[in-house]
Amino acid sequence: MNAWNLALFDLIAAGHQPNPVLLWIASALAEGSTWVCAALIAAAAWKRPATRARVVFVLVVAALASPLSRELAAAIGAPRPFMLGLSPEYVEHGARAGLPSTHASVMFTVAFMLITDRRLRTVGWAVLAIAVATAWARVYVGVHFPADVAAGALLGACLAAAAQGVWIGVARLRRRTEP
Secondary structure, three states: OOHHHHHHHHHHOOOOOOOHHHHHHHHHHHHHHHHHHHHHHHHHHHHOHHHHHHHHHHHHHHHHHHHHHHHHHHHHOOOOHHHHOOOOOOOOOOOOOOOOOHHHHHHHHHHHHHHOOHHHHHHHHHHHHHHHHHHHHHHHOOOOOHHHHHHHHHHHHHHHHHHHHHHHHHHHHHHHHOO
């Protein structure tokens, strides 16, 4: 564990004497923010039928990001703060490796993919804001170190960039094959 990661954790996390209001907010974000994002994405797809193919593609990539993140975390084997006694586990969580954060990997993948589509950019920025808040919350409640969520954001950016390349490549192939 490097010093800057521990120092940032000490700065951000609730530790053993949390602020009750911040703990309530962080717990709500840590456990429920993905549902808010899902509702935003569903509403966008409902209101803009022309974006539905893109939304489905985003969801497929997000579904692939989750097991990829979990497999990377298992291979890396970095413990979570509560596993080291640095903080209580303020939200129920299994004692499995936490780097990269799967929440961050999926949420940032979705946000970056939505931002790259001008029709879904506003929703993408909203998801990005929620992803940042969730990253803070998951550190605050003791289930991640800052490096865990940063690695998840980086993985999300890489996956979104790769997916955007696939999306553009498929679009080019379709234009070449259309009469």
